[in-house]
Amino acid sequence: MAKELKVFRAWGSPFSFRVELALRLKGVSYESFEEDLANKSELLLRYNPIHKKIPVLLHDGKPIAESLVILEYIEEAFEGHPILPADPYEKAMARFWAKFIDEKCTLALWMSCWTQGEAQKGFIAQSTENLNILEDQLKGKRFFGGDSIGLVDIVASFIAHWCGVLQEVAGISLINEEKHPNLCRWVEDYVNYPAVKEFLPARERLLAFFTAKKEAIMATKAPVYK
Amino acid sequence: MAKELKVFRAWGSPFSFRVELALRLKGVSYESFEEDLANKSELLLRYNPIHKKIPVLLHDGKPIAESLVILEYIEEAFEGHPILPADPYEKAMARFWAKFIDEKCTLALWMSCWTQGEAQKGFIAQSTENLNILEDQLKGKRFFGGDSIGLVDIVASFIAHWCGVLQEVAGISLINEEKHPNLCRWVEDYVNYPAVKEFLPARERLLAFFTAKKEAIMATKAPVYK
Numbered sequence: 064m065a066k067e068l069k070v071f072r073a074w075g076s077p078f079s080f081r082v083e084l085a086l087r088l089k090g091v092s093y094e095s096f097e098e099d100l101a102n103k104s105e106l107l108l109r110y111n112p113i114h115k116k117i118p119v120l121l122h123d124g125k126p127i128a129e130s131l132v133i134l135e136y137i138e139e140a141f142e143g144h145p146i147l148p149a150d151p152y153e154k155a156m157a158r159f160w161a162k163f164i165d166e167k168c169t170l171a172l173w174m175s176c177w178t179q180g181e182a183q184k185g186f187i188a189q190s191t192e193n194l195n196i197l198e199d200q201l202k203g204k205r206f207f208g209g210d211s212i213g214l215v216d217i218v219a220s221f222i223a224h225w226c227g228v229l230q231e232v233a234g235i236s237l238i239n240e241e242k243h244p245n246l247c248r249w250v251e252d253y254v255n256y257p258a259v260k261e262f263l264p265a266r267e268r269l270l271a272f273f274t275a276k277k278e279a280i281m282a283t284k285a286p287v288y289k
Numbered sequence: 290m291a292k293e294l295k296v297f298r299a300w301g302s303p304f305s306f307r308v309e310l311a312l313r314l315k316g317v318s319y320e321s322f323e324e325d326l327a328n329k330s331e332l333l334l335r336y337n338p339i340h341k342k343i344p345v346l347l348h349d350g351k352p353i354a355e356s357l358v359i360l361e362y363i364e365e366a367f368e369g370h371p372i373l374p375a376d377p378y379e380k381a382m383a384r385f386w387a388k389f390i391d392e393k394c395t396l397a398l399w400m401s402c403w404t405q406g407e408a409q410k411g412f413i414a415q416s417t418e419n420l421n422i423l424e425d426q427l428k429g430k431r432f433f434g435g436d437s438i439g440l441v442d443i444v445a446s447f448i449a450h451w452c453g454v455l456q457e458v459a460g461i462s463l464i465n466e467e468k469h470p471n472l473c474r475w476v477e478d479y480v481n482y483p484a485v486k487e488f489l490p491a492r493e494r495l496l497a498f499f500t501a502k503k504e505a506i507m508a509t510k511a512p513v514y515k
Contacts, residue, residue, distance in 0.1 A: 113389060113422060125378050132384045139377040151365040152351050158358045163339060196339060 066123035068093040071107050073100050075264050075272055077169075077221035079118035081130045082137070084217055087258050089143035131165060134214060146214050160200065160207060161218040168193045169221050176233035177280075183235075190237050194246060197222075201245035205252060212256055222246075223253045224263050232273045292349035294319040297333050299326050301490050301498055303395075303447040305344035307356045308363070310443055313484050315369035357391060360440060372440050386426065386433060387444040394419040395447050402459035403506075409461075416463050420472060423448070427471035431478060438482055448472075449479045450489050458499045 070086070072079030072095050086093050098107055098117050110119045110126035119126050120133045122140065127133050138146045147154050171189040178186055197219075200207065207215035216223075222238070227250075230237055240247045253259055296312070298305030298321050312319050324333055324343050336345045336352035345352050346359045348366065353359050364372045373380050397415040404412055423445075426433065433441035448464070453476075456463055466473045479485055 122378070127378070127381045127385070129385055129388060132381050132388065135384060136377055136381040139380065151362055152348070152353070154365065155353045155358050155362040158361060159353070159355055162355060162358065 065092070067121065068123075069121040070095045071098055071104075071110065071117050071119040071121070072096065073098050073117050075269055076117060077225050078116075078130045080220055080262075080264070081217050082118045082120055082133050084220065084259065084262060085134050085137045085146055086141075087262060088146065088212070088217075089137060089141040091137075091141050091143070131161060131218070134161075134217065138214075144211070146217065148208075148213070157208070157214045160215045163193075164197070164215065164218050164222070168197070168219075172222065172226055172237065173229070175235065175237060176229040187235065187237065194238060194243060198243045198246050201249050206249065212253065212259070216253055219253075220259075223250045223259075224266075225269065228266060228269045228273055231270065232277050291318070293347065294349075295347040296321045297324055297330075297336065297343050297345040297347070298322065299324050299343050301495055302343060303451050304342075304356045306446055306488075306490070307443050308344045308346055308359050310446065310485065310488060311360050311363045311372055312367075313488060314372070314438070314443075315363060315367040317363075317367050317369070357387060357444070360387075360443065364440075370437070372443065374434075374439070383434070383440045386441045389419075390423070390441065390444050390448070394423070394445075398448065398452055398463065399455070401461065401463060402455040413461065413463065420464060420469060424469045424472050427475050432475065438479065438485070442479060446479075446485075449476045449485075450492075451495065454492060454495045454499055457496065458503050 068086075068091065070079060070082055070093055072083060074097060083093075083095065096104070096106070098104060100117070103115060107117065107119060108115055110121060111117075111128040114128055116128070118130055118133060119128050120136065121127075122136075127136050134146060147157055168190070171186050171193060175183060175186040175190045206212045207219065226238065238246055238250070254263060294312075294317065296305060296308055296319055298309060300323060309319075309321065322330070322332070324330060326343070329341060333343065333345060334341055336347060337343075337354040340354055342354070344356055344359060345354050346362065347353075348362075353362050360372060373383055394416070397412050397419060401409060401412040401416045432438045433445060452464065464472055464476070480489060
């Protein structure tokens, strides 16, 4: 009997998307458990008591949290499409760029879309610098992972799909054809890669979700939007 | 001929300490290059253009930055003392706790020692919560890595050695025998582990360094100390 494999996820989360995409690339069947992030399940709190966040991967009763940690686990526990290169140096480079995107790019891009005034200017400047670095990284490469998608592409899913929606909601433009031809080509290739395309959350639904979130924030004048 | 292996490091840095300790545990010979952090070398800026920080490991002309990425590379590129468990699930747990210490604990502990007033109270509360979590993790275990030191212990070097010095400089007490008997026992065992003991920066020199830093900050009333 196959071991239990379950992802605690949330619709529209780029973090649980990473985990589920990796499992799909590996061709592994799994169950998913949709979390209500406003009212988290007892199971989620039991399986990730430290961060209390999705995604959590439950494999044969053993829980793993933190999307980058889960991706490494999936690479080691399952055969199929390689997520990391075999060569130790190339593997280190993939980990370096995945960490850069996870820790530096994602937050600055997110905050560029949810702030205003001087704070927004600062986050936009950081985002522009980060995007220029990624633009350079894609020179002469179809994907960050080379000819096929790997760890860095998976971690960058937010940039490929979510970021455009958020820019539209915020009325800003961070990634464009003129400044980032490689990145724009990568976005096209990535979102049209079959395993990605068939699983991305629908753009219109994301747009409606984030538009409603923006309106709610503006109505309450919550600090995040100052 | 052995391949070139060089660590760009700084005396007193817990981050380059991680890398050098891992190489020492592996029994690998390496050269070190002492950086002046106030006037970084052209080589460092060339090898780590993204973060411009130590440590950098240069192996056969190829640079790797970010201490956690370097530790994984060392584990894969060299034989000797295992830094990570062989089992994929145990490996995921080691990566989870290393990330927790690197991202959550170290910053909160550092800021607890360099802030005052309300800001300090907040960082002390975070640090206490984090230390209680680590205290639980050490129940029934000699090291975070089990019977011998591993990735989590190496990443936690800051807590074992630097933290006590900083607490003395700041006049606060975060880790103590009464609340954290497991953690205190771990500190003793860890700093007395031969490979660690012979390489830790001298406590008195660290104390003089951080005392001078505190005095300089107080004299200039720099924002970090507000």
